[in-house]
Amino acid sequence: MNKKPSLTVHEALLKLMQYCTYQDRCHKEVEKKLDELGMYHDAKAHIISKLIEDNFLNEERFAKSFARGKFRIKKWGKIRITRALKLRQISTYNLNTALKEINEDDYIKTLHELVDYKYKQLGQKLTQANKQKIYQYLAYRGFENHLIYEAINNLKT
CATH class of the missing domain: 1.10.10 (Arc Repressor Mutant, subunit A)
Incomplete structure (x- = not known):
């Protein structure tokens, strides 16, 4: 049985610094990574506080x-x-x-682009079934209902 060698707190901290430098991470992802490395609760708390202090984790x-x-x-x-x-x-x-990072004009523009994309993909026939497909497509992507209905109703046929 091959057992993974355990890391010291310093080695784990260096690994997590690299992990957080590569891409912004949330606390949950860092905790999961520390669990995978087999770190104990006290060591995890120390490493997370050090990462926050050094602005690796924000x-x-x-x-x-x-x-x-x-x-x-x-x-x-x-x-x-x-x-x-x-x-x-x-x-x-x-x-x-x-x-708040999402610009409202870009948001509406993107919504309309997606409506147009799906409309063209469906063969440019605005039947009730196609409206439903467009709605489901946009709802799955996470857009608000009232914006979806407005965009479908403003669709140029």
Whole structure:
């Protein structure tokens, strides 16, 4: 049976510094990584406090970059971003701060682009069934119901 050699607190701290430098992380991800490394509770608390102190771990920065990235790259709506941040146990304050990173004009523009994309994909026939498909597509992406209905109703046929 091959047993993984245990790390010292200093070695684990260096590993986690690299882990957090590569990409912004939330507390939950760091705790999971420390569990994978087999660190004890006291060592985990020490490492996390050191990472926060040295600004390797900053939840507000993580939440902002997460929201910007998911919106720009994956074209997620605010509902889906909120759900994903809540799963990562991000505080309400940081969650609201992150959502402010999304420009409202860009948000509406992206929503309309997605409506147009799905409309063209469905063969440019605005039947009730196609409206439902467009709605489901946008709801899955996390856009708000009233914005989806407005965008579908403003669709140029």
